[in-house]
Amino acid sequence: MKRPSRQAEGNAGPVASPPLRAVAAGAGLNLTDLQRDHPEYAFVAYLAEPALLDAVILDCRPEVVLLGEELTAKFELLARRHPGVKLVPVGQPLPGGGRERTPPVAPQPAGVPLPQQLVVVWSPKGGVGKTFIASNLATAVARRSRFSVALLDLDLHSADTGVYLDLLDGPGIVDLLPYLAELRPEHLENYMIRHPHSGLLVLLGPARPELADFVRLEHVLKILELARRRFGCVFVDMPPHAGEELVYECMEQASRILVVTTQDAAALRQTRLTLEVMAKLKIDVAGSVWVVLNRLHGAAPIGAERVEDFLGRPVVAKLEEDRKAVELSQFEGRPLVETGRSQRLGAALDALAQKLCPGVPDNGGPSRGGIKALFRRG
Numbered sequence: 001m002k003r004p005s006r007q008a009e010g011n012a013g014p015v016a017s018p019p020l021r022a023v024a025a026g027a028g029l030n031l032t033d034l035q036r037d038h039p040e041y042a043f044v045a046y047l048a049e050p051a052l053l054d055a056v057i058l059d060c061r062p063e064v065v066l067l068g069e070e071l072t073a074k075f076e077l078l079a080r081r082h083p084g085v086k087l088v089p090v091g092q093p094l095p096g097g098g099r100e101r102t103p104p105v106a107p108q109p110a111g112v113p114l115p116q117q118l119v120v121v122w123s124p125k126g127g128v129g130k131t132f133i134a135s136n137l138a139t140a141v142a143r144r145s146r147f148s149v150a151l152l153d154l155d156l157h158s159a160d161t162g163v164y165l166d167l168l169d170g171p172g173i174v175d176l177l178p179y180l181a182e183l184r185p186e187h188l189e190n191y192m193i194r195h196p197h198s199g200l201l202v203l204l205g206p207a208r209p210e211l212a213d214f215v216r217l218e219h220v221l222k223i224l225e226l227a228r229r230r231f232g233c234v235f236v237d238m239p240p241h242a243g244e245e246l247v248y249e250c251m252e253q254a255s256r257i258l259v260v261t262t263q264d265a266a267a268l269r270q271t272r273l274t275l276e277v278m279a280k281l282k283i284d285v286a287g288s289v290w291v292v293l294n295r296l297h298g299a300a301p302i303g304a305e306r307v308e309d310f311l312g313r314p315v316v317a318k319l320e321e322d323r324k325a326v327e328l329s330q331f332e333g334r335p336l337v338e339t340g341r342s343q344r345l346g347a348a349l350d351a352l353a354q355k356l357c358p359g360v361p362d363n364g365g366p367s368r369g370g371i372k373a374l375f376r377r378g
């Protein structure tokens with residue numbers, strides 16, 4: 001049956017076309033003014049900071065992008081990268097000769113801030129739970145935001161994030177090396193695997209330890225730079241060696257360093273020593289180092305309070321030991337924060353994820369709105 005035209009469905013008179021999906025970007029833009037002056041646009045995202053503009057355009061697929069004054073230099077670049085999108089400079093002459101009505105106004109705070117974080121998960125000792133924690137935290141944040149969260153496996157000689165997330169086949173860090181020099185941030189994900197349940201993008205480490213030596217420090221630095229430009233929140237599963245340059249460089253760049261320890265006497269001793277070194281190297285100047293106590297159990301001779309005394313600093317998260325749940329989740333390749341198999345441990349991991357990325361709305365499950373929810377105002 002032939003569908004009647006939209007005109008014929010309603011009463012007489014022209015039917016207003018639906019508003020165009022629009023993104024506004026620029027520190028000097030005022031979303032309220034833009035909404036008032038442009039009823040023809042439905043704003044799906046507003047970015048005061050342009051760093052994630054490419055990513056937001058790819059995710060939100062707007063028809064129009066309104067650019068603040070400071071972004072007009074990027075006009076040609078954006079036009080090339082996003083050919084289907086109409087770019088509109090705000091408060092300046094349009095390319096066609098017209099002029100937008102909205103004048104630039106004083107900077108406004110963005111709606112909900114996107115958590116821009118580089119979180120490295122590290123320990124001076126192997127086997128304390130770094131990969132378990134990194135994969136669960138990254139999944140927990142990705143489940144809420146469904147976008148813009150990456151996990152990089154930089155434990156190059158012992159890369160196991162794929163095991164914890166059941167992502168064993170596919171490209172990884174070694175595959176992108178030949179293209180790294182020309183790689184743009186939005187192409188990084190061609191070499192990453194999307195975790196199906198959470199949307200987390202994972203850069204797997206070398207498939208075999210002997211491939212690790214192909215990855216050099218300058219490669220890692222470039223990957224970190226690209227990842228920070230492409231993603232709002234980047235988690236890094238780190239190698240356990242203290243003296244390595246790669247570890248030091250990642251820590252230098254991190255906004256948050258999670259130092260994982262257990263109640264094991266050797267792990268505690270190593271942790272205290274390296275915390276002292278980190279303080280001397282001024283790595284912890286802004287309080288960026290958080291101690292996480294993993295595998296906490298009551299039978300240990302050193303209780304949680306004594307751990308804090310011994311280390312001379314608070315423990316930010318206490319994650320209890322639950323061998324059955326952790327081993328099963330590892331066997332299944334499904335993070336605990338997703339399966340809910342160990343309620344207390346899952347909740348503690350979730351709470352730590354919230355602490356790390358407080359801008360991400362806590363909806364207790366997979367996000368409904370994707371990145372759009374992060375930018376929604378009010």
Ligand SMILES: Nc1ncnc2c1ncn2[C@@H]1O[C@H](COP(=O)(O)OP(=O)(O)O)[C@@H](O)[C@H]1O
Pocket residue numbers: 123125126127128129130131132133160294295296319320321322323324326327330345
């Ligand atoms: N909270 C926990 N409860 C029980 N077992 C754990 C816990 N955290 C980690 N494990 C176990 O400890 C082992 C080492 O964890 P892993 O994350 O691979 O350590 P790392 O990456 O530091 O080498 C794994 O077998 C894992 O199942």
Ligand SMILES: [Mg+2]
Pocket residue numbers: 130131132155158160
């Ligand atoms: Mg590991």
